[in-house]
Structure formats: C-alpha cells, structure tokens
Amino acid sequence: MKLKLLIICVLVILVGCNRQDDEIITETPKEQHVKFLEDYGWSIDRFASETKYAPSTLPSYQKHVKDLKDLGHVDLASFLDREVIETGYILQEKTTTYNQIVGYILESDHEIIGGYLVFNHELEQKDGTFTIDQSEMNPMLHRKDLGSNILP
Numbered sequence: 001m002k003l004k005l006l007i008i009c010v011l012v013i014l015v016g017c018n019r020q021d022d023e024i025i026t027e028t029p030k031e032q033h034v035k036f037l038e039d040y041g042w043s044i045d046r047f048a049s050e051t052k053y054a055p056s057t058l059p060s061y062q063k064h065v066k067d068l069k070d071l072g073h074v075d076l077a078s079f080l081d082r083e084v085i086e087t088g089y090i091l092q093e094k095t096t097t098y099n100q101i102v103g104y105i106l107e108s109d110h111e112i113i114g115g116y117l118v119f120n121h122e123l124e125q126k127d128g129t130f131t132i133d134q135s136e137m138n139p140m141l142h143r144k145d146l147g148s149n150i151l152p
Contacts, residue, residue, distance in 0.1 A: 029089060033105050036112055037089065040103075041094070041143030042130035048088035048102050056081050074106060074117030078113065082108050088118075095149045115140040 027047035037044060058065055058080045068074045076084065084106055091101040098119035105115045117140060121133045143150060 013099070030087075032112060033087060033089065036105055036115060037091070037103050040115075040140055042094045042101075042103055042110040044089045044103070046090050047093040048090045049086075050088070051086045053084045053086070055083050058084060068106075068116065069138060071139075072104075074114035074116055076106070076113075079108050079113060084108050084113070093104075093143060094151045095146060096151060097121065097149065098134075100132075103140075117141060 012108070027050070029044050029047065034044060058076060065080075066074055068076060085108070086104055086106050087103045088104045091103050093101055095101070098121050100120040100122045102118045102120065103115060104118065106113050117138045119136045119138065121135075122130050123133045124130050
C-alpha cells in the first residue's frame with residue numbers, strides 16, 4: 001500500500017513538473033469573434049483577456065456596466081441575470097494618437113450581444129515594462145470611420 005502511494009506521489013510530481021517555465025499560453029480567437037471584428041474592418045493581433053460574469057453578478061460591477069452603456073453603447077440591462085463573457089483582443093491597427101487598440105466582444109449563451117473598443121496609448125518604461133498612459137472607451141466603430149487617423 002505504501003509503495004503504491006509513493007508511486008502515485010512520484011507520478012503526480014513528475015506530471016506537475018512537465019510544464020516549461022517559458023511556455024507561452026495563447027488563446028485562439030473564436031471564429032465568430034474574428035468575423036465580428038472583421039465586419040468592422042479590424043484584424044486581431046493577439047488575445048488580451050477574458051472575463052466571465054456569472055449569472056446575477058453583473059449588478060456588482062455597476063461602474064463597468066454604466067461605462068459600457070454610456071461610453072461603449074452596449075446596454076446589458078436584459079443580461080443582468082445571465083452569464084456574460086467579455087473577451088478582449090489587441091488589434092493590429094493603430095492610430096496617430098493611440099498605439100494600442102483593444103476590441104472587446106460581449107456574449108451570452110454563445111451569441112454576441114455587443115462590442116466596444118478601447119484606445120490606449122502604451123508607453124515602455126526604462127525597466128522594460130509597459131504602462132497605459134491614456135485610455136478611451138468607445139462604441140464599436142468601423143475602422144473606416146477613423147479615416148486618416150489609422151496608421152498604415
């Protein structure tokens with residue numbers, strides 16, 4: 001019995017140590033997310049974040065829900081009692097003012113219910129870290145609506 005327990009412990013340790021520290025975890029964008037952003041003229045560079053709001057927890061995030069409605073033009077009032085997933089992607093495009101654009105997609109029950117953009121000005125610090133100097137939430141805009149502000 002003790003030998004079996006020892007073998008199991010050794011296997012658990014070996015399996016747990018199998019992950020490389022320099023392994024990079026990436027998220028493949030969902031096909032419907034790629035299409036949604038492409039319909040607005042945007043292309044995904046990389047995954048940024050995902051936040052899952054469990055049913056009936058959105059009211060706890062009053063400021064964010066209010067910002068989404070007021071600035072992002074996404075009204076979540078009919079989704080407050082349902083699970084909502086908010087996924088962000090850093091986009092390939094940049095503007096003359098903002099060097100990072102993040103496209104956020106909101107979905108519930110596997111259906112996209114809205115989206116918005118956050119325009120960031122990201123600065124690299126002397127120690128190699130990055131900070132966001134300024135940030136601006138906007139409704140989901142078509143890329144062409146920004147005209148000549150988009151960098152080639």
